[in-house]
Each structure stands twice: as C-alpha cells, then as structure tokens.
Amino acid sequence: MTLRASSAQPSAEVERTRRLYHRVAPLYDGFRILWSRWTRPAEQALDDLFRERIHSGVRILELAPGTGINVERLLRCASGFESYLGIDSSEEMLARARKKAHGDARIELRTGDATDLRAVAESFDFVVCTWLLSHLDAPADTVRAALSKLSPAGTAAFVFFTKPTDALLRRVLERLGGPLRYRFVDTEPIQRLPNLERFESCAAGMATLAVFRAPAAPT
Ligand SMILES: C[S@@+](CC[C@H](N)C(=O)[O-])C[C@H]1O[C@@H](n2cnc3c(N)ncnc32)[C@H](O)[C@@H]1O
Numbered sequence: 001m002t003l004r005a006s007s008a009q010p011s012a013e014v015e016r017t018r019r020l021y022h023r024v025a026p027l028y029d030g031f032r033i034l035w036s037r038w039t040r041p042a043e044q045a046l047d048d049l050f051r052e053r054i055h056s057g058v059r060i061l062e063l064a065p066g067t068g069i070n071v072e073r074l075l076r077c078a079s080g081f082e083s084y085l086g087i088d089s090s091e092e093m094l095a096r097a098r099k100k101a102h103g104d105a106r107i108e109l110r111t112g113d114a115t116d117l118r119a120v121a122e123s124f125d126f127v128v129c130t131w132l133l134s135h136l137d138a139p140a141d142t143v144r145a146a147l148s149k150l151s152p153a154g155t156a157a158f159v160f161f162t163k164p165t166d167a168l169l170r171r172v173l174e175r176l177g178g179p180l181r182y183r184f185v186d187t188e189p190i191q192r193l194p195n196l197e198r199f200e201s202c203a204a205g206m207a208t209l210a211v212f213r214a215p216a217a218p219t
Helices: 010-036 040-053 069-077 092-099 139-147 167-177
Strands: 059-063 084-087 105-111 126-130 150-161 197-202 209-211
Touching: 010 069, 010 092, 040 069, 040 126, 040 150, 040 197, 040 209, 059 069, 059 139, 069 084, 069 092, 069 126, 084 092, 092 105, 105 150, 126 139, 139 150, 139 209
Parallel strands: 059 084, 059 126, 084 105, 126 150
Antiparallel strands: 150 209, 197 209
C-alpha cells in the first residue's frame, strides 16, 4: 500500500481516519444520501460545475473520493472527461468507489495520503475534494497543495464542514466531532488563498463550497 510519497509510515492523522473509515465504509453511502439532502445547494453547485467545466481533454484529480460519490457524479454529469485520479487512505472506502467506476479505464483509484501530493507529477484541469478537509490538522495547506497541481485556467472545488450558525446544532456537532474525528474548518486561511472564484455556505452554515480558478496561460 502506498501511503506517503516520502515515507512508508502513514502519519498519525491518516492512521486515525483510516481506522475510522474501515468501520464506517459499509454504512457510508446510506448516511451520505441523507446528508446530501441537507446540503443540496452544494451538491447542485457541484453538478453544475462538473457539467460546465469538465469536457473532453479534462484531467481530474480527486482528493479523498471515499466510496465514489463524485465518480458517480462524473459519469452522470460529465462523462466525456479524459482521465480521473482519486487518492484515498481507506481501501474499504475505495473498494466501493471501484464498483461505481464500472471498470472505466480512464478512472484510477489509488490508496494514499491525499495531503501529500509530492509523488503526483502531473497537473490537472479540475480538482475536486468533498468532506475531507474537516479531518485534517492543516486543511488550508492541503488546499494550497491541490491548487499547485492546477493547469492554467483549471478549476478546484472544495466542499467542507464549517461552523453552523445555530448554537444548538453547533454544540451537538462539536460533541460528535471527537468520535468521528472531524472539526469545523477555519475558513479564513482558505479565503485568503489566491484565485478564489466563489465562496458560499448552505445547510445552516455547515457546508461551505470554495471554488478556485487558476489564471489562463498567457497568450
Ligand atoms: C467524509 S468522507 C468523504 C468521501 C467523499 N469525498 C464524499 O464526498 O462522500 C472522508 C474521506 O476522506 C478520506 N481521508 C481522510 N483522510 C485522508 C487522507 N489524509 N488522505 C486521503 N484520504 C483521506 C477517508 O478515507 C474518507 O474516504
């Protein structure tokens, strides 16, 4: 199993979430369907972005595809893509994503640490990352690393868990964050990154979408 480009040992952070998703994988899709109803505006925005910006020739990188919700989205909304690479630390989650890929030869699902992209030499026209950042100690660093892989005029879309506006909901979710290994993402360092095109929240502030667009190549 390839977990880090620079070391055979997974980091403590990766090990924690890997153990969690080993247990969660069989239940994940059922939970995700319910969750997606709550966060529908973000789901719809991703459908629209996939339709608008993924076409023939587009190379896609996904950080933490999990059970392949965005693989399904890709085949449903933008099936003309060139190639797709997804990197997730949980083999149990990826096993489910592989089924959704239906043997499509353009789709590669790799076990690894999506926070360490040093071994990924290519650049990409579209990067997507949904619901990973709240598991990370330094989410803005991962966003920055992903942006560095964008080709000119490329798009990167992140959906992540943020502090709800409602105080009761906030307290309940804070309690669940320990066992489920997540925390609300601090939006400020992400909003300060360059080339931010769009930044919006839904579901009582719980779900935030950040879209970046790299500058076009000089003509
Ligand atoms: C909440 S799930 C999101 C899955 C999928 N993106 C979705 O929208 O349903 C979080 C995923 O992040 C993966 N993950 C957590 N830390 C990771 C890391 N450092 N590198 C790669 N994958 C990671 C987990 O294995 C899990 O599949």
